[in-house]
Amino acid sequence: MIAAVLLAAAMATSDGQTTDAMDAGHGHMHHMSSPTHQVESHQMEPSHHHHAHQMNADGMVMNANDSVLPRDCQEISEDVSFEIMAGTEFAHGPGDTFGMSQHNLEAQPCSRITVTFMNHDDIRHQWMVHGLPRYLYPGGMFHLEANGGAAITGTFIVPSDRKTYLVHCDMSQHMEKGMKAQLKVGGGDGDLWSIPGISENYIHANDSGLTIGQALGAALLAFVVVLVVPRWRRKGP
Numbered sequence: 668m669i670a671a672v673l674l675a676a677a678m679a680t681s682d683g684q685t686t687d688a689m690d691a692g693h694g695h696m697h698h699m700s701s702p703t704h705q706v707e708s709h710q711m712e713p714s715h716h717h718h719a720h721q722m723n724a725d726g727m728v729m730n731a732n733d734s735v736l737p738r739d740c741q742e743i744s745e746d747v748s749f750e751i752m753a754g755t756e757f758a759h760g761p762g763d764t765f766g767m768s769q770h771n772l773e774a775q776p777c778s779r780i781t782v783t784f785m786n787h788d789d790i791r792h793q794w795m796v797h798g799l800p801r802y803l804y805p806g807g808m809f810h811l812e813a814n815g816g817a818a819i820t821g822t823f824i825v826p827s828d829r830k831t832y833l834v835h836c837d838m839s840q841h842m843e844k845g846m847k848a849q850l851k852v853g854g855g856d857g858d859l860w861s862i863p864g865i866s867e868n869y870i871h872a873n874d875s876g877l878t879i880g881q882a883l884g885a886a887l888l889a890f891v892v893v894l895v896v897p898r899w900r901r902k903g904p
């Protein structure tokens with residue numbers, strides 16, 4: 668009973684981020700998109716999204732944006748670059764198979780972020796960030812995919828709010844096996860669950876993109892509903 672209330676409360680307090688995490692499935696549909704599909708998606712997007720999909724022998728960049736400012740930004744605050752290596756050699760914890768060289772990234776609000784993603788494995792890996800504004804990034808997502816042994820670079824611009832973005836590899840089971848990271852903009856709004864090296868001691872089952880603060884808030888709310896409210900009512904008339 669308590670568990671059910673807690674789950675419901677958690678869903679209620681975290682609407683935005685839960686929805687973003689679910690977009691991971693939607694992203695899958697684009698992975699295998701053919702050149703004809705790319706033409707279709709270009710037609711549906713504003714003209715400044717001409718390079719939304721870039722594909723070459725090394726992999727793919729999706730929803731790249733190095734020039735259009737989010738609505739809440741007057742200008743680009745800074746240019747920041749990350750070189751992120753991925754593969755089995757970066758597995759962090761005993762339960763992890765894969766990992767990345769950086770699981771925690773920090774950037775200023777309204778910064779332009781260039782990520783070079785280097786895949787040290789033979790299989791494909793992805794660096795996918797969720798929760799970006801949908802009017803600029805279809806599905807709220809920016810996404811790099813590097814083929815085995817390849818490196819790929821892409822750029823995106825983050826909005827001004829303090830927020831922690833979920834970053835992960837969307838290949839089946841890769842996030843659960845260690846390919847989960849976070850991007851904190853403006854200091855972020857908390858740590859996500861089970862980020863290797865950051866919050867790995869917390870429950871591994873919760874990969875919904877909830878921050879620890881949101882989950883604790885939900886637990887407190889559940890406590891109030893289950894324990895405090897009935898007592899208060901008993902004292903009433």
Ligand SMILES: [Cu+2]
Nearest residue numbers: 792793836841
């Ligand atoms: Cu992967």
